[in-house]
Amino acid sequence: MTQEMKGLLLEDRWAPVTSTMGFLELGAEQAAQAFATWQRGLEASSGFTLEVLPVTGTLEQALSSLLPLTSGERQRRYLFIPTRSAWTAYVNSVWTGTDAASPMRYMARRLSIRCLRVVAVPHTLRKNQGVRYGSVMLDVFGPEQPGKMLNYVRSIYAANDGGRWVFGHSGEHFPFEQVEKYQARRVMDRFTFEMLKDYLRHLGLEPFEEDFYMPPGSRAWLIQKTGPFTTPGREYTLEEARAARVL
Numbered sequence: 001m002t003q004e005m006k007g008l009l010l011e012d013r014w015a016p017v018t019s020t021m022g023f024l025e026l027g028a029e030q031a032a033q034a035f036a037t038w039q040r041g042l043e044a045s046s047g048f049t050l051e052v053l054p055v056t057g058t059l060e061q062a063l064s065s066l067l068p069l070t071s072g073e074r075q076r077r078y079l080f081i082p083t084r085s086a087w088t089a090y091v092n093s094v095w096t097g098t099d100a101a102s103p104m105r106y107m108a109r110r111l112s113i114r115c116l117r118v119v120a121v122p123h124t125l126r127k128n129q130g131v132r133y134g135s136v137m138l139d140v141f142g143p144e145q146p147g148k149m150l151n152y153v154r155s156i157y158a159a160n161d162g163g164r165w166v167f168g169h170s171g172e173h174f175p176f177e178q179v180e181k182y183q184a185r186r187v188m189d190r191f192t193f194e195m196l197k198d199y200l201r202h203l204g205l206e207p208f209e210e211d212f213y214m215p216p217g218s219r220a221w222l223i224q225k226t227g228p229f230t231t232p233g234r235e236y237t238l239e240e241a242r243a244a245r246v247l
Contacts, residue, residue, distance in 0.1 A: 008183070009208045009209075010217060012122070014063055015097075016095075016097035016241060017093075018091060019121045020100050021090065021098060021207060022089070022091070022117055023116040024104070024105060025113045026087075026111065026113050028218070028219070029219070031221075032080040033052060035078060036052050036223050038077075038106065039225070050224070050226075051224045052221055053065075055079070059214050062079065066093040066222075067237070067238060069093050069095035069236040069238065070144075070234070070236070071095055071236075075093070077093040077222060078092045078093075078112040078220045079091050079220060079221070080223075081214065082215060082232045083212050083213055083215070084205065084212055084213075084215050087204065089213060095234075095236040095240075095241045095244070096241070100117040100118075101117050104139070104141050105150070105151060105152075108151055114140060115140075116139065116141070116202065116203070118137065118204065119136065119138075120196060122193075133161075133162065134188070136157065136159070137155075139155045140152070155170045158171040158190050158191035165188045167187045176198070191219050
């Protein structure tokens with residue numbers, strides 16, 4: 001069974017980088033500086049250094065600053081991209097795709113803002129190439145909440161877990177949610193890509209539209225980590241990462 005997703009960002013050619021993205025309800029430079037401060041605290045005794053560098057140009061030019069993609073901690077890069085809204089996008093150079101859940105959860109708590117994790121991966125079957133397991137997810141994080149271990153505000157997902165579709169949600173419904181669809185017979189229809197886009201529009205985002213990013217005169221901010229490494233890791237071109245991830 002194939003799950004069609006028409007209208008993915010940049011026609012999905014920057015997957016796996018953009019298959020998962022984080023969003024912070026904060027300006028890009030402020031978000032990048034706060035993230036760098038956090039990372040410097042984590043790496044204070046390790047000998048790593050962090051640079052925060054401005055990036056101009058188109059969205060694809062900004063994304064290119066993440067290359068090569070990396071495994072381990074070697075030359076790890078983090079990119080904060082301004083948008084035509086109050087939100088800043090977050091992606092990083094991990095070759096398997098952006099890790100957004102932990103950073104967004106932490107930044108929401110640290111800065112007392114809303115942060116999101118957005119996942120959109122089409123479910124595709126390719127002859128002699130295996131399966132790309134589909135996933136549609138939205139996690140909303142907020143400031144730390146008394147009495148709760150995690151600062152999830154809302155979590156909704158429909159994902160193919162190695163061949164079987166699973167659906168779940170937690171937290172209070174937003175008023176705009178299409179809750180009647182959560183009872184659909186097919187699990188993959190309970191939270192679709194179109195529903196994800198609609199929910200995000202209500203939150204003030206259009207993250208699958210190229211012109212949502214890098215408005216005229218704006219700058220993205222790249223954080224580059226350098227320093228001693230106990231393991232060298234490996235570097236990947238985007239094409240190598242895509243091939244390894246069966247994209």
